[in-house]
Amino acid sequence: MSDHPRPTRRSRLLAYCYPRELREQYADDIARFIDDTRLDPRYRDDPFGQLRVMARLSADALASLFSSLRSGAPRPIRVASAEPSLTQRIRSITMDALMKDVRFALGGFIRRPAFTAVALGTLMLGIGANTAIFTLVNALLLRPLPYPHPEQLVSIWGTSDAQRQMLMSLPDIVDLRQRNHTFSDIGVVRTISVNLTGGDRPDRVIGSFVTASTLKLLGAKTAAGRLFTDDETTLGAGQQVVVLSYAAWMARFGGRRDALGKTMVLNGRPHVVIGVTSADYLDPFEAELWLPVTSAPSREWFDRSNASVWAVGRLKSGFAPSDGQKDLASLEAHLQREHPQSGARPSVSVLDLREQLVGNSRFMLFVLFGAAMAVLLIVCVNLANLQLIRASTRAREISLRAALGANRARLAFQVIVESLLLSLAGGVLGVLLGTWAVKGLVGILPIADATPVHVDAWVLAFSFAIAVLTGLMFGAPAALFGSRVNLQDALRARTESATARRFNARNVLVAAELSLCIVLLAVAGLLTRSLVRLQHADTGFNADNVLTAEFRLPSAKYDDSAKVTLFMSAALERLREIRGVASVALVDAIPLSGNYGMVSYVAEGHAQPAAGAEPVTQVTNASDDYFRTMRIPQLAGRDFDSHDRVGSERVAIVNEAFARKEWPGEPAVGKSVRLIGPPDQIVRVVGVVGGVKQLTLSEHDSPQLYLNKMQVSGIFASVAMRTVGDPESMGKALREAIWSVDPDQPVWKIRTMSALVRRDLAPTKLSVRLIGAFAALAIVLAVIGVYGVMSFSVAQRTREVGIRMALGARGGQAVLMVLRSGLEVVIVAVAVGVAGALAAGRYLESRLYNVGANDPATMMIVPLVLALVALLASWLPARRAARVDPAITLREE
Numbered sequence: 001m002s003d004h005p006r007p008t009r010r011s012r013l014l015a016y017c018y019p020r021e022l023r024e025q026y027a028d029d030i031a032r033f034i035d036d037t038r039l040d041p042r043y044r045d046d047p048f049g050q051l052r053v054m055a056r057l058s059a060d061a062l063a064s065l066f067s068s069l070r071s072g073a074p075r076p077i078r079v080a081s082a083e084p085s086l087t088q089r090i091r092s093i094t095m096d097a098l099m100k101d102v103r104f105a106l107g108g109f110i111r112r113p114a115f116t117a118v119a120l121g122t123l124m125l126g127i128g129a130n131t132a133i134f135t136l137v138n139a140l141l142l143r144p145l146p147y148p149h150p151e152q153l154v155s156i157w158g159t160s161d162a163q164r165q166m167l168m169s170l171p172d173i174v175d176l177r178q179r180n181h182t183f184s185d186i187g188v189v190r191t192i193s194v195n196l197t198g199g200d201r202p203d204r205v206i207g208s209f210v211t212a213s214t215l216k217l218l219g220a221k222t223a224a225g226r227l228f229t230d231d232e233t234t235l236g237a238g239q240q241v242v243v244l245s246y247a248a249w250m251a252r253f254g255g256r257r258d259a260l261g262k263t264m265v266l267n268g269r270p271h272v273v274i275g276v277t278s279a280d281y282l283d284p285f286e287a288e289l290w291l292p293v294t295s296a297p298s299r300e301w302f303d304r305s306n307a308s309v310w311a312v313g314r315l316k317s318g319f320a321p322s323d324g325q326k327d328l329a330s331l332e333a334h335l336q337r338e339h340p341q342s343g344a345r346p347s348v349s350v351l352d353l354r355e356q357l358v359g360n361s362r363f364m365l366f367v368l369f370g371a372a373m374a375v376l377l378i379v380c381v382n383l384a385n386l387q388l389i390r391a392s393t394r395a396r397e398i399s400l401r402a403a404l405g406a407n408r409a410r411l412a413f414q415v416i417v418e419s420l421l422l423s424l425a426g427g428v429l430g431v432l433l434g435t436w437a438v439k440g441l442v443g444i445l446p447i448a449d450a451t452p453v454h455v456d457a458w459v460l461a462f463s464f465a466i467a468v469l470t471g472l473m474f475g476a477p478a479a480l481f482g483s484r485v486n487l488q489d490a491l492r493a494r495t496e497s498a499t500a501r502r503f504n505a506r507n508v509l510v511a512a513e514l515s516l517c518i519v520l521l522a523v524a525g526l527l528t529r530s531l532v533r534l535q536h537a538d539t540g541f542n543a544d545n546v547l548t549a550e551f552r553l554p555s556a557k558y559d560d561s562a563k564v565t566l567f568m569s570a571a572l573e574r575l576r577e578i579r580g581v582a583s584v585a586l587v588d589a590i591p592l593s594g595n596y597g598m599v600s601y602v603a604e605g606h607a608q609p610a611a612g613a614e615p616v617t618q619v620t621n622a623s624d625d626y627f628r629t630m631r632i633p634q635l636a637g638r639d640f641d642s643h644d645r646v647g648s649e650r651v652a653i654v655n656e657a658f659a660r661k662e663w664p665g666e667p668a669v670g671k672s673v674r675l676i677g678p679p680d681q682i683v684r685v686v687g688v689v690g691g692v693k694q695l696t697l698s699e700h701d702s703p704q705l706y707l708n709k710m711q712v713s714g715i716f717a718s719v720a721m722r723t724v725g726d727p728e729s730m731g732k733a734l735r736e737a738i739w740s741v742d743p744d745q746p747v748w749k750i751r752t753m754s755a756l757v758r759r760d761l762a763p764t765k766l767s768v769r770l771i772g773a774f775a776a777l778a779i780v781l782a783v784i785g786v787y788g789v790m791s792f793s794v795a796q797r798t799r800e801v802g803i804r805m806a807l808g809a810r811g812g813q814a815v816l817m818v819l820r821s822g823l824e825v826v827i828v829a830v831a832v833g834v835a836g837a838l839a840a841g842r843y844l845e846s847r848l849y850n851v852g853a854n855d856p857a858t859m860m861i862v863p864l865v866l867a868l869v870a871l872l873a874s875w876l877p878a879r880r881a882a883r884v885d886p887a888i889t890l891r892e893e
Contacts, residue, residue: 007031105418115390116422119383123426123470124433125777126379129372131434131455131463132441137365138462139453140358146282146452148219149314153353154321156186156311156328158346160616163598166346167307170293172335174235176311176348177213182327186313187214188293190301191285195554195746198265202739202746205248207266208287209296209309215243217314218284224249225260225275228292235302238294242271246279248288267297268554268744282452284357298555298715305342305678312353325350336611341678357451363847364767371523371774374516376466378778380474381513382785385506387419387478389788412479419475420468427467431460444766477509506789507821511829514870517775517782518833518863523840524775525858527768530848534764537849539757540692541591542631545582546720546753547727548590549734551745553715561713565646567741568709568717572623574737575721580730584721585626586709591694592756593718593749597621599705600676603662614676617658617703618694621712627653627689629722630753637669637687644708651708652683655691658703673705683707697760698849720753727752779869786873790822822874829870830863837862 011031109116144150156173158166170188177186187210194207208214212228220227223246232239242264244252253259263270271291277283293301293309301308315324328348336345355362435455442453558564568586575584589595600614609615624640626632635656644651652673659668668688675681691701709717723730731750738747841853851858 007035011035101414101417105421119422120426120429122379122382123423124429126376127427127430127463127467128433130376130466131431131459132437133369133372134462135438135453135455135459137369138458139451140361145354152315154313154315154324155351155353155356156313157349158307159349160346164349167310169304169307170301170309171304173309173311175335176328176331179331180327182316182319182324183313184316185213185217186311187211187217188309188311189214190309191287193552193748195267197744202744204746204748205288208285208290209293210290211293214312217312220281221278222275223278224257227275233292233294235294238292240269240271240295241274243275243290244273245277245288249276268556304339321350321352368770371520371771374520375774375778378513378516378781380470381509382781383474384477385509385785385789387474388506415479416475420471423467423471427463431463507825510786510789511825513782513785514829514866515833515836517778518866519836519840520775520778521862521866522837522858524771525862526841526844526848526851526855527771529855529858530851531764531768533850534697537697540632540690543753543757545723545727547723547730548753549719549747549750551717551738551747555715558715564713564715565710570741571738574740578733578737580724582722582724583625583629585623585629586717587620587622587626587720588714588716589620590718590720591692592760596694602674604672617705619705621707621709621714623709626720629720632692633690635688635690639687640708645710650681650683650711651686653687653689653706654685655689655704657691657701658705659688661703783869783873786870790874790877819874822871826867826870830867834859834863
């Protein structure tokens, strides 16, 4: 009796030719007898013998058929039923069948723990990475901001060709609020540090100077007391009151109700606490307390020529930010004509409030999300290959199920059920991993408090969706190709070796996997090369052994320029007396601190441009010794000195870019520059220095102008102190030097210049590390995928290799045969991957520093490295194939 569980279709057809009585009892036995006779080893290699046997069996069956027809028996041959439709196939998959498939799949996972562990591990990594990154995308880009009708909220800034977001004049914003046609309301904002005195030691808090409409627009509620009224924030009629955040209330008053009515000395003025915001109110600008804009630290804020604030607004229903921008830009131009004496004004920029909060994070989030999706696709490819390999090794099992009556839809459905169970289990593990990873990312990413990051229902829905989609993606190839069975071949005791097709489904998937790896590696390579060049960029200064700090004098106490100048001079003297200080200077804007200034100007020898079209340059107020302290090279002329004081000739120092732009080929020293006011001021250039990276390390050389701080009254200052030893140990001495001049003067942001450089590099470093981690994971998965496919391919071709070896082929030839098939896959992958890498490079181009989007080194090294790694993964199975003993292989056959 044959070991076939079910006879072949040809044998069953012949069995139906025999009489009904015989067929009903012995049809299967007759069919098996036919199969055994046809497959007799004596005729296996004799095609004519097989023909004689089949002719004899067919003649016997037909004779029985004609005999039964002559005797009047019904025709025994049944008419084949039509192929069932897709709907009928789907309906045949009942809940009972589904549960059987689930139990069968679970049993298979238990029997194959290694496969199950590898599959779950890769799914956990792929889905976990996507869960973590999507959580950030959801929080920062998709989830509505926690304010009433957030889609209507915008931020309002000044703008120019040189800068997108500039401060605006406070009186101008008041006029824009009253005259516009597109906004239901506009509120003023300016968040800066505020001096808090009256306690044991002076302190500094983050304060936001606002109008009453600002907190109303943002939907602020109170836990105690009340918010500002319009009268308390109206220019000319304001009152000195303050509203605390919930955190500040708890930290400074322990949450006591008697804090209401208490007095806090802020910027030298007493302010009465009138309210506390609720615990769930998240300020988009992370203020600790709010003050009326009328309590501004400087009276210059109320000057129409002084840009000091920006604004938030709520658009009326039916208006877009572009409509608001056109409306306000038209009004700003009208204000320019109404008040020409106040000088040129920038235009107006209206941005979605989310854009204000997210800033540059949007670009990097998209890059990270793309990298995470690429890793997930690689996971899908790996698992699809594993499933295809399993389908090949399960051909006999699948054929048995088909022989027992399972149609192709049922066979495919079983594979899909197995894949979905794996992906859903991996999705659960991935969500747990992603939740843990999000906590780490929130700790290292600069995310505003107004965009809380947590796993919510949308994130869970996304994770579930990609888990299901992943299961369908990696299960579909196996369901499509694995359910195609040849019952006769599959049910033999041993199947023939697979043919060595150049590009089967597994090779196509491996090529796609390697292509994705090349794109990821190219992105990581471009960002890494950009970071390396950024780290070696010429900053224009020496950051070693430099300590910095900031302070702001209270205008209530220092209410005229003479007092300010006296304090600055005294503070410099005390700082220079500190032991271990090589040099020290005061400056408005330390490089890379985030502080900067801009001024419109007209250089000597140039015609007066049209109003509003004057060139703009960075401007910094610095004391003498600043360039020596920062070791900014002096290229021509002199430094500021002790003779440059109030009442003497106004002097300036320009950088090389300014001199080259305004007086190319001419000496800049001695030239004059008119600074656009009001009032206009004429300054004489006494020196030229090298350029400095003022805003970021990635900025290009731009014109810079320095004014002498002792000739310019300004209550804000930064300390730049070059020390002989460790600068971090000098913080206490720096504070005490300032306090020796004024014990009520807070000093904050005491940090080294090296720390500022590291802070500027930190986002780029973080991006490189995250993308590099994704790329490394992709390489590992790709190597595993290539190795697995090549190992299975070698196993399938064992008989072929054995025959070649028996015919005289050497081991090296066997290795080359396997490597050749791997090389074909690599060549296709490199071609597709490089094309994708070039496209990705163009997307990154604006964020790269001195690196082209199609950087030759990256585009050559990355494919070469990956090709070598892939060939190494192919060489290991190839070496095993070369060690095949042909005698053993052929004997097994």
